[in-house]
Amino acid sequence: MSSYAQASKTSQQTAKKYITQQQSKVGKARIKSVAQDEIRAREQIHKSRKLFVGSLAIILASMAAIIAFNAFISSAQVRLDIVEQKLNQAVITNQNLNVEKANLSSPERIVNIATHQLHMSVPSSITDLQQVNPYQSSNVKDASVRSHAQKSNGKYDKPAGSKIAKSRHLLAHKGR
Numbered sequence: 331m332s333s334y335a336q337a338s339k340t341s342q343q344t345a346k347k348y349i350t351q352q353q354s355k356v357g358k359a360r361i362k363s364v365a366q367d368e369i370r371a372r373e374q375i376h377k378s379r380k381l382f383v384g385s386l387a388i389i390l391a392s393m394a395a396i397i398a399f400n401a402f403i404s405s406a407q408v409r410l411d412i413v414e415q416k417l418n419q420a421v422i423t424n425q426n427l428n429v430e431k432a433n434l435s436s437p438e439r440i441v442n443i444a445t446h447q448l449h450m451s452v453p454s455s456i457t458d459l460q461q462v463n464p465y466q467s468s469n470v471k472d473a474s475v476r477s478h479a480q481k482s483n484g485k486y487d488k489p490a491g492s493k494i495a496k497s498r499h500l501l502a503h504k505g506r
Contacts, residue, residue: 433439444450 441452445452
């Protein structure tokens with residue numbers, strides 16, 4: 331082999347090595363890009379799954395809250411129905427008691443009880459008495475009572491003190 335052939339053979343081997351290295355680099359780059367694409371796809375799938383699970387959890391929590399709220403409303407409605415029922419019963423009882431009160435306090439019933447059970451009788455005549463104010467009487471002898479009557483302008487005030495009590499005693503005995 332000549333040196334030219336040998337040089338040619340080494341340069342071919344070097345070229346093959348170079349091509350192989352370049353192909354290897356390209357292949358590695360392709361492998362890297364394919365691997366990175368797969369990793370990105372897997373991350374995207376993982377993110378999608380997280381989003382789906384999170385959304386599902388929110389939906390389930392919302393449904394549980396709605397169910398709990400409906401149960402609370404149903405419970406409150408049952409209590410409201412019971413209270414309304416008790417109120418209606420109380421109104422009916424009150425109406426019945428008012429009817430019974432009206433029947434018991436009727437004048438005919440009272441007259442019937444007075445005449446038959448208590449043996450009372452209706453008077454043959456009724457005399458109305460005049461209302462008497464002891465301080466307006468001109469027959470009052472005690473000056474303190476007269477002055478009190480003047481101070482009260484003839485209106486009856488409940489007097490206090492021993493002089494007033496004495497004047498009442500005098501008025502009561504004068505009429506006898």
